[in-house]
Amino acid sequence: MDEVDKILIHSLRLSGTQVPEEVQSLQEFTTELIVESVVRCLRVIHPSLGTSLSHVLPPGMSARFRIGTSLAQACQELGYQAEVGYQTFLYSSVPEIRRLLLFLVEKLPRDDAEDARQPAGKSAGLLRAIAAKIKEELGTPWVPPACRTPRLQRLQGTCLLKPFHAHPLVLPRDSGPVERREFFGGFLPPVPAQPPRPGTVAPSLLERHVGDLGAQHDWEADWQSQGLASRLPPKEYVQWKHQRLRRRLLDQLRQAAPPHDTAGPPQPGARDLAELLSAGGAGGPLAKGSRFSHAQRLAHDQELVGQMQAVVETLVSSKTSEQEVQARQEEELAGLRGELQRLEAEMDAVGGEVKVLELSLSQAEAGLRQQRLALGGREQTLQVKSRALELLPQAENNLAKLQLLVESSAQRLVHLAAQWETRRGPLVDQYRHLRAARHSCQLESTRRVSEIQALHERGRSAATEARRKEELCRQLLTELESLPKDVSRAAYTQRILEIVGNIRKQKEEITKILSATRALQKEINSLTGKLDRTFAVTDELVFKDAKRDESVRKAYKYLAALHENCSQLIQTIEDAGAIQREIRDLEEQIESEGAKKTLANLERILSDYRALRQENAALLGRSRDP
Amino acid sequence: MELSEYVQSGLQILADSGCFSPSAYTVLLQTAFQSLLNAQADQVALDHPVLKHIDPTVLKHCHAAAATCILEAGKHKADKSAISTCLEDCKFDRERIEQFCTEYQKNKDTLELILGSIGRCPLHLTDASWRLEYQIKTNQLHKTYRPAYLVTLNVENNDSRSHPDVSFSCTMEQLQDLVGKLKDAAKSLERASQM
Numbered sequence: 001m002d003e004v005d006k007i008l009i010h011s012l013r014l015s016g017t018q019v020p021e022e023v024q025s026l027q028e029f030t031t032e033l034i035v036e037s038v039v040r041c042l043r044v045i046h047p048s049l050g051t052s053l054s055h056v057l058p059p060g061m062s063a064r065f066r067i068g069t070s071l072a073q074a075c076q077e078l079g080y081q082a083e084v085g086y087q088t089f090l091y092s093s094v095p096e097i098r099r100l101l102l103f104l105v106e107k108l109p110r111d112d113a114e115d116a117r118q119p120a121g122k123s124a125g126l127l128r129a130i131a132a133k134i135k136e137e138l139g140t141p142w143v144p145p146a147c148r149t150p151r152l153q154r155l156q157g158t159c160l161l162k163p164f165h166a167h168p169l170v171l172p173r174d175s176g177p178v179e180r181r182e183f184f185g186g187f188l189p190p191v192p193a194q195p196p197r198p199g200t201v202a203p204s205l206l207e208r209h210v211g212d213l214g215a216q217h218d219w220e221a222d223w224q225s226q227g228l229a230s231r232l233p234p235k236e237y238v239q240w241k242h243q244r245l246r247r248r249l250l251d252q253l254r255q256a257a258p259p260h261d262t263a264g265p266p267q268p269g270a271r272d273l274a275e276l277l278s279a280g281g282a283g284g285p286l287a288k289g290s291r292f293s294h295a296q297r298l299a300h301d302q303e304l305v306g307q308m309q310a311v312v313e314t315l316v317s318s319k320t321s322e323q324e325v326q327a328r329q330e331e332e333l334a335g336l337r338g339e340l341q342r343l344e345a346e347m348d349a350v351g352g353e354v355k356v357l358e359l360s361l362s363q364a365e366a367g368l369r370q371q372r373l374a375l376g377g378r379e380q381t382l383q384v385k386s387r388a389l390e391l392l393p394q395a396e397n398n399l400a401k402l403q404l405l406v407e408s409s410a411q412r413l414v415h416l417a418a419q420w421e422t423r424r425g426p427l428v429d430q431y432r433h434l435r436a437a438r439h440s441c442q443l444e445s446t447r448r449v450s451e452i453q454a455l456h457e458r459g460r461s462a463a464t465e466a467r468r469k470e471e472l473c474r475q476l477l478t479e480l481e482s483l484p485k486d487v488s489r490a491a492y493t494q495r496i497l498e499i500v501g502n503i504r505k506q507k508e509e510i511t512k513i514l515s516a517t518r519a520l521q522k523e524i525n526s527l528t529g530k531l532d533r534t535f536a537v538t539d540e541l542v543f544k545d546a547k548r549d550e551s552v553r554k555a556y557k558y559l560a561a562l563h564e565n566c567s568q569l570i571q572t573i574e575d576a577g578a579i580q581r582e583i584r585d586l587e588e589q590i591e592s593e594g595a596k597k598t599l600a601n602l603e604r605i606l607s608d609y610r611a612l613r614q615e616n617a618a619l620l621g622r623s624r625d626p
Numbered sequence: 627m628e629l630s631e632y633v634q635s636g637l638q639i640l641a642d643s644g645c646f647s648p649s650a651y652t653v654l655l656q657t658a659f660q661s662l663l664n665a666q667a668d669q670v671a672l673d674h675p676v677l678k679h680i681d682p683t684v685l686k687h688c689h690a691a692a693a694t695c696i697l698e699a700g701k702h703k704a705d706k707s708a709i710s711t712c713l714e715d716c717k718f719d720r721e722r723i724e725q726f727c728t729e730y731q732k733n734k735d736t737l738e739l740i741l742g743s744i745g746r747c748p749l750h751l752t753d754a755s756w757r758l759e760y761q762i763k764t765n766q767l768h769k770t771y772r773p774a775y776l777v778t779l780n781v782e783n784n785d786s787r788s789h790p791d792v793s794f795s796c797t798m799e800q801l802q803d804l805v806g807k808l809k810d811a812a813k814s815l816e817r818a819s820q821m
Contacts, residue, residue: 161746
């Protein structure tokens with residue numbers, strides 16, 4: 001029974017009961033422990049049944065009885081066949097409790113228990129890690145700032161924290177134009193030295209890396225979804241995308257911007273926009289140098305600005321603040337302004353004139369073109385007419401000649417048509433053939449593309465699956481390490497198999513004994529029959545002789561007595577056997593009754609009864625008091 | 627742990643024993659760690675004599691890649707197996723992986739400190755002091771007889787930034803409310819750690 005108890009206690013621990021370590025068998029279970037384990041099992045099996053019950057035994061006797069009764073009822077509702085009542089829990093006997101707990105443990109939902117121990121994925125792992133971290137930090141005592149180690153300072157202080165501040169980095173690479181490579185090799189500081197403040201190295205590197213990774217993922221997703229379907233090599237696909245984007249941008253801009261006056265000068269912004277667009281078209285994600293060139297341009301601009309500032313400063317310093325000079329300057333300025341205005345007005349007037357002249361010029365050009373067209377038409381008609389005039393003098397002759405010419409040309413045309421037909425037939429055939437081939441090629445390529453996509457998809461899913469499995473494996477390994485080592489399933493199964501083997505052996509022995517008993521019975525029966533027959537024969541023989549001889553009559557009397565005594569003896573032996581069996585039965589009963597701890601239970605019942613009466617009396621007294 | 631194309635190409639060059647001899651590899655690895663961990667070292671020394679014969683562009687590329695890889699490993703709290711799978715993908719041989727891992731283990735704590743120091747958090751309290759004020763009357767009221775608590779919360783100060791202490795006055799109910807809120811917070815923290 002030790003094995004059974006161990007398994008039972010193990011499953012009870014799994015169901016949430018706090019069984020103390022020193023409890024090794026059911027005999028050591030106290031009433032509180034029994035009630036707690038039964039309630040925990042009930043909660044796991046049937047939450048609605050178990051939640052209404054408390055797993056702690058209340059101090060009051062009547063409440064205890066109530067709990068016992070409701071527990072018994074719950075067990076019966078679950079389908080427990082044997083007798084169960086409050087006494088099962090409060091005045092327990094080991095076999096009954098064992099039977100009840102076995103029933104409950106078998107009812108425990110097995111799959112759920114296994115599922116609950118499965119790791120529930122990434123988020124659960126993260127939550128667990130967070131919980132562990134919080135626990136750890138709660139466990140460390142607070143230390144005054146002056147005595148902290150750097151690690152403690154990170155946990156409990158603020159002063160080491162720096163905000164996340166990233167700087168753009170220039171990553172050197174071994175490609176691109178010679179000048180750039182020269183710059184990378186000779187002048188660019190190493191990447192960790194690029195940020196101006198030392199504390200920003202890590203954030204800058206991290207941000208840059210995350211940005212690169214994100215761009216890579218975007219490109220991969222785009223290529224997988226659209227790039228493969230477009231059937232272009234990656235570079236051409238990128239170019240195509242750029243062109244499309246540019247076209248769409250231009251369209252949008254054209255729609256958004258109001259149509260300009262075509263006669264007016266082009267807006268200064270429009271050219272810049274076109275430049276901007278062309279620059280945007282040349283740059284883009286694959287043109288990696290653009291960032292660098294941009295930076296260079298920026299630097300150049302800054303240089304210019306610096307020079308200008310220097311010039312302005314020198315001007316300011318040289319300026320002597322004399323009013324005279326100032327007045328003269330102002331005068332000059334006013335004069336210059338007037339000049340400028342005059343010039344501007346002049347320019348406007350000249351511009352208007354130019355515009356008018358341009359307009360008239362274009363008009364004149366259009367007129368010229370029209371005139372030229374008319375001239376061409378007239379020249380043609382003149383040629384035809386002059387030709388006809390030449391042919392007029394020998395009209396008939398010429399007519400016949402012309403007819404001949406016409407016929408011959410018609411014949412030639414027919415001939416050419418026939419020839420064309422002969423050529424055209426095979427060409428058309430070839431064309432159809434080629435078209436069909438192209439079509440099949442296209443089909444093939446679509447098939448290939450879809451195959452490639454499927455392969456990509458499969459590869460990606462396999463990779464994610466592998467990663468997930470690895471993660472799971474690691475989690476399970478850590479969990480396995482954290483699990484207690486003493487409970488081994490294999491050992492249990494092996495022991496169960498051993499027990500089954502033993503039972504089989506015992507069964508064989510029992511059958512052997514049974515057959516032996518049967519053989520013995522048969523022998524006894526045959527012997528009894530033989531005895532009866534022998535006795536009948538002897539009886540007859542002796543009885544025949546007994547009438548004649550006195551001594552034989554005496555012998556017959558002895559024979560009868562012997563037979564009777566022997567049968568009596570057999571009877572007595574059988575009776576003794578029956579009594580012995582009965583004695584053994586009774587002994588067993590005594591043992592089982594003794595195991596029920598009747599005396600102790602009776603005493604407990606008596607004390608509980610007394611407690612109950614006291615409680616009742618107290619309640620009565622309380623109800624009588626106002 | 628996933629690395630970008632740039633970092634991977636840099637690591638592949640670094641793994642190539644034709645380009646980086648074992649001693650050059652060691653020097654570059656240590657330089658990469660130093661450039662991340664020693665905030666004071668302004669000048670990153672890539673002018674070691676062992677590295678003289680390597681193209682400076684390649685050298686800088688590998689240096690940046692190694693530094694990024696180290697940072698990413700720290701960010702993901704990668705263990706040895708994760709790092710070695712990642713480096714195996716970049717064609718590192720066993721010896722170099724081993725060297726990388728030992729160096730990483732050596733500097734792991736400092737790296738974690740550096741990564742952990744990025745960010746911001748609310749002020750930390752170091753102390754609290756209070757006194758009781760009893761108001762008998764005000765300009766407007768003849769008698770008020772109301773107690774109030776003057777609480778001062780001392781904020782952790784250090785030389786780089788100094789924050790004034792937080793002080794406020796509150797009635798008894800408000801103070802009780804505050805204490806209740808604090809207890810609630812402590813309890814929910816406790817509950818979160820029980821998961």
